[in-house]
Amino acid sequence: MRSFIKTFQTHGFYLAVGLWKYPQAHCTVSFRICWTPARNSRSPSSSFVWIGAIERDGIKRLVAKSERFLCTGQTMAIGSGEGTNQELVSTNLEETLPARKLLTLVIIHHEEKVLLGMKKRGFGKGYYNGFGGKVEKGETIEEAAARELEEESGVTATDMEKRGILTFHFDNDPVLWEVHVFYVTKFLGDPYETEEMAPSWFSVADIPYDTMWADDPLWYPLLLTGQRFKGDFFFTNTTTLTSHSIGVVESVS
Numbered sequence: 565m566r567s568f569i570k571t572f573q574t575h576g577f578y579l580a581v582g583l584w585k586y587p588q589a590h591c592t593v594s595f596r597i598c599w600t601p602a603r604n605s606r607s608p609s610s611s612f613v614w615i616g617a618i619e620r621d622g623i624k625r626l627v628a629k630s631e632r633f634l635c636t637g638q639t640m641a642i643g644s645g646e647g648t649n650q651e652l653v654s655t656n657l658e659e660t661l662p663a664r665k666l667l668t669l670v671i672i673h674h675e676e677k678v679l680l681g682m683k684k685r686g687f688g689k690g691y692y693n694g695f696g697g698k699v700e701k702g703e704t705i706e707e708a709a710a711r712e713l714e715e716e717s718g719v720t721a722t723d724m725e726k727r728g729i730l731t732f733h734f735d736n737d738p739v740l741w742e743v744h745v746f747y748v749t750k751f752l753g754d755p756y757e758t759e760e761m762a763p764s765w766f767s768v769a770d771i772p773y774d775t776m777w778a779d780d781p782l783w784y785p786l787l788l789t790g791q792r793f794k795g796d797f798f799f800t801n802t803t804t805l806t807s808h809s810i811g812v813v814e815s816v817s
């Protein structure tokens with residue numbers, strides 16, 4: 565996390581501006597607070613204006629606007645509502661961001677064919693998919709992608725390139741799933757069936773979208789024609805896609 569905070573005093577007002585950058589979460593949080601000092605220690609609240617914004621993947625959202633805050637000594641609590649006993653929203657803006665689970669997905673595209681695995685267990689069982697899984701503690705997203713590919717298909721990628729970031733919102737899970745999609749054309753070894761996946765090659769014209777996640781037809785064509793992309797997908801009942809947005813981007817890092 566990179567952060568910046570500065571305070572000013574002018575004409576009886578105080579002004580604070582701040583910026584937090586979370587490169588890992590592709591997110592920037594910025595705010596401006598303008599307030600008048602507390603009148604005395606028995607009346608520690610004072611009026612203020614707060615404007616905050618979260619910018620993620622180029623989309624900016626206003627996150628807070630308030631009228632009062634609690635100011636005791638050097639500590640400041642950001643509150644919502646009126647009066648001095650405000651509900652504490654958070655003194656740490658990082659807590660206001662929804663939790664994210666990082667996952668990887670590797671698609672091999674070789675001689676006009678795509679390697680997909682039939683998922684044999686767990687999440688997405690019964691669907692064809694690329695190879696991937698959760699990023700574990702202590703490893704980078706790239707390391708996780710290479711590890712999952714080897715564990716699930718037996719092959720080692722030699723030209724893996726990150727090409728997309730897909731965020732999945734499930735109505736029954738407050739955690740966002742952020743899937744980093746990698747594209748591979750060169751690899752070592754022959755794919756074989758593992759505990760988790762049974763691999764098969766499909767020609768690009770015969771990709772079995774009927775037995776794949778509902779979002780896949782929306783971004784595979786971008787991946788297979790050399791584009792970089794970012795998308796958001798909203799699911800109900802885990803597998804029903806209700807809405808989405810997807811766009812081609814210059815860079816996904």
Ligand SMILES: Nc1nc2c([nH]c(=O)n2[C@H]2C[C@H](O)[C@@H](COP(=O)(O)OP(=O)(O)OP(=O)(O)O)O2)c(=O)[nH]1
Pocket residue numbers: 667668669670686687688693694695696697698732741743777778779780
């Ligand atoms: N194509 C596609 N892949 C998806 C979607 N949603 C989603 O999680 N995936 C991918 C990301 C991961 O590669 C995989 C889910 O990871 P997983 O549950 O198999 O993770 P894992 O291998 O670490 O799990 P496990 O060993 O604990 O069973 O499915 C989707 O909508 N479309």
